[in-house]
Amino acid sequence: MIFGPTPLAEADGAILAHTVRLKGRVIKKGSVLDGDAIAALAAEGHHSIITARLERGDVPEDEAADRLAEALRGNLLARTRAATGRVNLTAESAGLLVLDTMRIDRINGIDESLTVATLPNHTIVTAKEMVATIKVIPFAAPGAVLHLAESMARSGRPPVAVHPFRPLKVGLILTELPGIKESVMEGTVEATRVRVEALHGSLLPVRRAAHEEGATAAALRALLKDGAEMLLIAGASAVVDRRDVGPAAIVRAGGVIEHFGMPVDPGNLICLGRVGEVPAMVLPGCARSPKLNGFDWVLQRLFAGLVVTARDVMGMGVGGLLKEIEVRPLPRGEAPKAAPAGRAPRRPRKIAALVLAAGRSRRMAPLNKLLVNDATGRPMVVRVVEQVLESQAHPVIVVTGHERDAVQDALAGRPVWFVHAEDYAEGLSASLKAGLAALPADAEGVMICLGDMPLVSTAMLDRLLAGFDPEEGRAIVMPTYRGKQGNPMVWGREFLPAMLAITGDVGARHLAGKHADRVAEIEMPDDAVLRDFDTAEALAGAPGIFPARG
Structure with missing residues (x-):
């Protein structure tokens, strides 16, 4: 194909490359110039025009698109008429789009003049849905190139086909x-x-x-x-x-x-x-x-x-990371609601954290254990909350009770929600229920942390959060060390009704025994998940963390 400025005297039968607007007339791009068009151009002072002129063996764009579409078209596919070098293939029935991706890639790699674009392989489609488009880029394709593409497309089963679903x-x-x-x-x-x-x-x-x-x-x-x-x-x-x-x-x-x-x-x-x-x-x-x-x-x-x-x-690994990815809605009445036809940006799970800080600290009286400073001068509850804030949990809800004002003052300025358990004296379940009642409606789960476990690191918390996956059966996640179960624990939203029914000075751990098939245990590198600090003796057993106390 010859492309470029063409004297009007030689333009008869050439293809106009760009739309030309004349007085009272528009000659559109792609028009084949005839005597009337050339006369109109000359009348307005044009001496030459940019055109494409076919050479021996060139195939016009519509014919080339038509021939390649026929070679590609397989079972249950209809096609549109060629126009401006394009033919679309549409499904005649609901089913699964099946492509020979390697052959399509090879056809696209023959020459820049021929292109084939499709939906992803193994996409669910409905009747009349467009599944592929064939576009000839220039105004013509070299005949030898087109012949090679047709041969590739016909060497085996059609590269583009729809397989209907069977009523199994x-x-x-x-x-x-x-x-x-x-x-x-x-x-x-x-x-x-x-x-x-x-x-x-x-x-x-x-x-x-x-x-x-x-x-x-x-x-x-x-x-x-x-x-x-x-x-x-x-x-x-x-x-x-x-x-x-x-x-x-x-x-x-x-x-x-x-x-x-x-x-x-x-x-x-x-x-x-x-x-x-x-x-x-x-x-x-x-x-x-x-x-x-x-x-x-x-x-x-x-x-x-x-x-x-x-x-x-x-071979499904590339594109197989589906976890926590929301797929786009499908305008396909016959398709499952979650068909793998596309994806939006990854969305992390929303797991809230409760820090229970309402206890009366009776075993360490007259001290409130949560307000005892560590070696850096931070109260125990501050150390716990800061580690939770650095984790992937959000939001962080602190449940207060005994010495409410002192606990809130210690945590002042930190991005936490405070919830007060009015009946905290009735035991752990009261604090738990007050916190659960404050969970945001869109939280998929909750990590329940104890305010007197300051050795549990942010890295440990994130390991627990990463293990939470209700769809895979990991709706309750608990840490272990050498086979012993510890805290904190992560719970799926499905367990909230049972947790809200708990009474007395107990937590929710017993529920894990009733749902063993939904429990995942995450082994930890040290015993931090087993160690709380209820007594002065316990504090003395953490040298370097809490200073010695009389």
């Missing part, structure tokens, strides 16, 4: 252990039902089984007799090995395990297998939540009729 019958097994709340089981069923129905499937009557290999295998066989075309196991306890209860049950039912784990978070602890040709999966704990996780990616591909191999799963 899905069997779900819930395994049970003592202490599992019924609300958790019901939530798992509902989250699974929403996922399955969004992909045009249906959920068979749910079966329950004891959390052991034989009972789960029997339930799998029963679901196959019911006509299940996909098998899902939601374990009472997260699967941690190929030989764990869920995977072992698949093998016992006559199946095989093809892969355990995936580089997607949340969703790491997923196990993929099959019984005959029927896909069988042990779900990660995060599948109890409707939020996007790696299970969604596998489920979408299976419903679209794709075979999901171990290599496919291991």
